[in-house]
Amino acid sequence: MAQAIPLRKHSPLKASCHQCSLSNLCLPLAIEENDLDRLEDIVQQGRIFNRGEHIFDQSTPFRSCFAVKSGSIKTSIITEGGEEQVTGFFMPGELVGLDSMGSKTYARTAKALERTSVCEFxxxxxxxxxxxxxxxxxxxxHMMSQEIQNxxxxxxxxSKNTAEERIAALLLSLSSRFQRRRLSPTNFSLPMARNDIANFLGLAVExxxxxxxxxxNQGLIxxxxxxxxxxxxxxxxAVTREFSRQGC
Amino acid sequence: MAQAIPLRKHSPLKASCHQCSLSNLCLPLAIEENDLDRLEDIVQQGRIFNRGEHIFDQSTPFRSCFAVKSGSIKTSIITEGGEEQVTGFFMPGELVGLDSMGSKTYARTAKALERTSVCEFxxxxxxxxxxxxxxxxxxxxHMMSQEIQNxxxxxxxxSKNTAEERIAALLLSLSSRFQRRRLSPTNFSLPMARNDIANFLGLAVExxxxxxxxxxNQGLIxxxxxxxxxxxxxxxxAVTREFSRQGC
DNA sequence: CGTCCAACTTGATTCATATCAAAGCCGTAT
DNA sequence: ATACGGCTTTGATATGAATCAAGTTGGACG
Structure with a gap:
């Protein structure tokens, strides 16, 4: 489903928010069509990252936020003891790095879980x-407060839920995030390993x-x-009870 | 240690950030002395709330953020099942309501834990x-990203720590927050009940x-x-290990 | 085509914390 | 003073998930 390439005054290196299929999930949704150019002017067409590559590293100077265009990203903190703590997963249309806004350095490390392209702000x-x-x-x-709430x-x-509830919540969160992108909410492939899920949800892999x-076995999945x-x-x-979470 | 009262052009109903002893913890710390007037112009001298009174309620229209002047506040979410989930405690100099910025309604309920005065933005x-x-x-x-990080x-x-670690972390967090206000970091009175602590830390009261x-018994406290x-x-x-948290 | 290594699954045992139950403490109101 | 109700402590038991210990699967690569 290739998109027609309209004539644009910008350099071809610039991302075009106008045509982006994710513009209804990303920053552009906030602004008027005619202000979009100003956003485009500051957006940098992001690199492509291969699986395992770091988008940015904890404690390095904070320069940019990144919007995921395709692929997926995992953010984590490395504790003093050298252990990794996964803090979140980011899918296309979602913004990574908000937790470092107003800071001098990145609060986390962001790593591509698969081949991933990003826009840089x-x-x-x-x-x-x-x-x-x-x-x-x-x-x-709004986005930052959402992240606080999330x-x-x-x-x-x-703190309050069993292993089953946590995992059901994660599956449903992913499901609704696929759905927002008009992908199947019931049939998808997890971008992360069991290990990452366990780490993120505070459980053992086993x-x-x-x-x-x-x-x-219960026929749920x-x-x-x-x-x-x-x-x-x-x-x-039903398993997650009151946890109808919109994002992890 | 009464402060000299300078001649000010503002109405006596307005809060004076210039003289506030918390100005080094609160919003004023961000801005120049001469811009402070503009902040003062929008600040409303807050009411005093008695113990148990609500500063705002979850799901009601979001109108203001509040800075704690004295006393303390607990924020919580009431789940569909009617259970309370404590999400944080706020001490003088701290800003309540950031998690609702950009939203139409308050994400939480804020309740005074004791007699509490606030400034309203x-x-x-x-x-x-x-x-x-x-x-x-x-x-x-910066403050919002800090709250995400916190x-x-x-x-x-x-998700990763034992009951002892969680409680030690809370005690140390409170300690450092008292210290910032130049109060004793080792000798203080908890503003909240055991129940609130348990709820906040995801533990049973017992x-x-x-x-x-x-x-x-171990001579720690x-x-x-x-x-x-x-x-x-x-x-x-030592109990908390890597958790040198600056705020809860 | 087979070897190797990482990711994943399964089973047995242990342990921290919840839960259930009851008693003690303290402030407040009668 | 005294009694009530909420908060806190203490004890006994139950349980969900971690840990330890093997397997098993599956993809990458020679």
């Missing part, structure tokens, strides 16, 4: 622009594995490796 | 002002109680009801 330019476009500033506040929701999930098979099919979304929702 | 005015003062905008981003740190604490007595004395901060830090 240099923070100095971004802050300048949000100072001029109130809607964009408002949207930044991580509190995560904290709740981790437990994750066991819950997957338990869900499978079908899973072969990273391929997952949700067979009974209702039942999964 | 109406969001419409605040957003307008941050659009004009880049340093203030930057500071808002809640991820909390998620980590809840566990919190047991850990308190265990710490006491002395606790009588809400009065707490930290006897061995080093040891407490």
């Amino acid at each position: 240099p923070v100095d330019k971004l802050e300048e622009l949000t100072g001029k476009l109130p809607e964009l500033q408002h949207h930044m506040y 991580s509190h929701q995560l904290a709740m999930l981790l 437990t994750v594995s066991r819950v997957f098979t338990r869900f499978q 079908r899973a072969r490796g990273r391929e997952v099919e949700l067979l009974d979304v209702e039942a999964l929702q | 109406p969001v419409d005015k605040l957003e307008e002002l941050t659009g004009k003062l880049p340093e203030l905008q930057h500071h808002m981003y 809640s991820h740190q909390l998620a980590m604490l809840l 566990t919190v109680s047991r850990v308190f007595t265990r710490f006491q 002395r606790a009588r009801g809400r009065e707490v004395e930290l006897l061995d901060v080093e040891a407490l830090q």
